[in-house]
Amino acid sequence: MDKSRLIWKEEGKKQVFDCRIFSVWESYCRSPDKTSKQQTFSVLDAKDWAIIVPVMGEKFVMVWQWRHGARELSLEFPGGVFEPGENPQEAAVRELYEETGYKPDKITKIGEFSPNPAIMSNRLHFFLAEDLKGDGKQNLDEDEFVEVVLVDKEEVIKGMGQAPYIHALMGTALALYQKTLSF
Secondary structure: OOHHHHOOEEEEEEEEEEOOOEEEEEEEEEOOOOOOOOEEEEEEEEOOEEEEEEEEOOEEEEEEEEEOOOOEEEEEOOEEEOOOOOOHHHHHHHHHHHHHOEEEEEEEEEEEEOOOOOOEOOOEEEEEEEEEEEOOOOOOOOOOOEEEEEEEHHHHHHHOOOOOOOOHHHHHHHHHHHHHHOO
16 A cells, blocks of 8 residues: 555644643645645644653552643643653653652653644653652642552552543553553
């Protein structure tokens, strides 16, 4: 199959909105068959981020936090956006420590996804963190309020997809973790 016949050509773009965590661009594209008129697509441009699955025996280290979009609390694996110049593993280790006070002796990348390739440009990197050592000192951003908890793995597996496990990307993280157990 010639997949090149599916690729749209971007002929221009313009930023239409910018805020602290993302910007919105209009992307002016021509269809692969070049017969249609130029079409406009909206793209959310955001930094890459990492989600970390921290394991302590039969428990996961997780964080409670308020999610403004859903307007409710969510129980999640720690994670966050990359700082300028960070590679994915550095970002994962930093985010884990900032949110939970734990550092891993072993960290393994278990996957990478485009969170929503229809409209988003960034990548999401997933890591498994093991052999954790903690000092309990969080280093949260000024607008970040999280509570660290240890949760039985079985509880998370059974609860995923219902409150308080409402964040869809945590389901992806859990699936990738379970995949690592099967190999």
